Amino acid sequence: MNKITNHLPTAELQALDAAHHMHPFTSDGELAKKGVRVITGAKGVWLKDSEGNKIIDAMAGLWCVNIGYGRHELAQAAARQIEELSYYNTFFMTTHVPAIALAAKLAELAPGDLNHVFFASSGSEANDTNIRLVRRYWDVKGQPEKRVIIARKNGYHGSTMGGGSLGGMAPIHATGGIIDGIVHIGQPHWWAEGGDMTPEEFGLLRARELEEKILELGVDKVAAFIGEPVQGAGGVIIPPSTYWPEIQRICDKYGILLIVDEVITGFGRTGNWFGSQTYNIKPHIMTIAKGLSSGYQPIGGSIVCDEIAHVVGNAGDDFNHGYTYSGHPVAAAVALENLRILEEENIIGHVRDVAHPYLAERWHALKDHPMVGETNLVGLMGSLVLTPNKETRAKFAGKQGTVGFRVRERCFKNNLIMRHVYDRMIISPPLVITPEEIDVLIARAKLSLDEAYKSLVEEGLFK
């Protein structure tokens, strides 16, 4: 029996963690000095830590726990599947029922002719699959030189070498470099980069960078464009209304494959099954993960249109790609049960008719705060911008993100998980959040903003 349990004192767990556990996106040395927070349990939208705090999770873990924590039905689905068939692969002319059932269900839910699923264990892996899929597609079509993928600065597509290269995050690129054949254009981030333009003008301008890039590289060199309907990790950046229609027009005009990364926006986050439906986008491939299993099991995948699946599948040669855990039966069974709950409990209806309208009213009211410049919300993903001057959309002096970090620290202290991306605060709560829980979220957010503001004023950092 493992001797390391929830019953050990926090300090002991922290010391063991510091000694042996390397954390993602963390400076482990700094963390060891401060002491890591130990999460010991969760139910619904609430986390519990080793000090007995009850924390409201306005990030749904990492944007993934759509149906909320601790659902018995998913535990049962996993247990049943482990008893029946704990593992088998889907290589070499074999399959199993959970993979069949999940692929069929996803084909039913996904719009248009997205009827084929290639499974992975994460969003990053799925995007690596997409790189191979689109390059292989053009290769089989006799245009092997069509291999460049155009992506966006400050986009996020995961952290493997492929996913991290598709993403446009400079600190990730600086950590080990990027793979070849991927170029980045500007993001539709009006608040930070739109200058004197209206959001609509700016949305068009940024979309047209895609056309310029295609013409600069040559249509015969470009395989695909990839983007998130709403940039998540980049700071919940909701594009101007003109952006996606123009991107769609350009992809259609030049015959460029359109990969829409729905890892966050899928499975109800924006008030529809997929963000592509909210923004009327018609992708050739969708990347999925996170909400697919509500984070109960690691599973992701690519939902692929008829044309690409047909071409790649009938090339007369194998598609030489796959993961040991592609379509893992336990992960697939849990994802199926998650989709059943999303559907039968009408959780997306709850987002649309109850949670979004209620949260929208309260979230947008935070704009009255002296430090909040803009508030954004689509479905249940939102952001607010911290600024010293709402009119000029100014940035704080000094290092970007210092104020956002300070607000986040206050949130942690006030038992609210709200993240910051530089000086934007972001939320993405479980889709099952109730109006009463939204009241708690907003009260704690407001308290944290007030406390951070007060400390900045006292230190003379905010006049």
Ligand SMILES: *Cc1c(COP(=O)(O)O)cnc(C)c1O
């Ligand atoms: C989280 C995320 C990924 C990566 O998913 P992992 O499961 O962490 O590999 C890819 N794309 C988007 C849009 C994401 O938010």
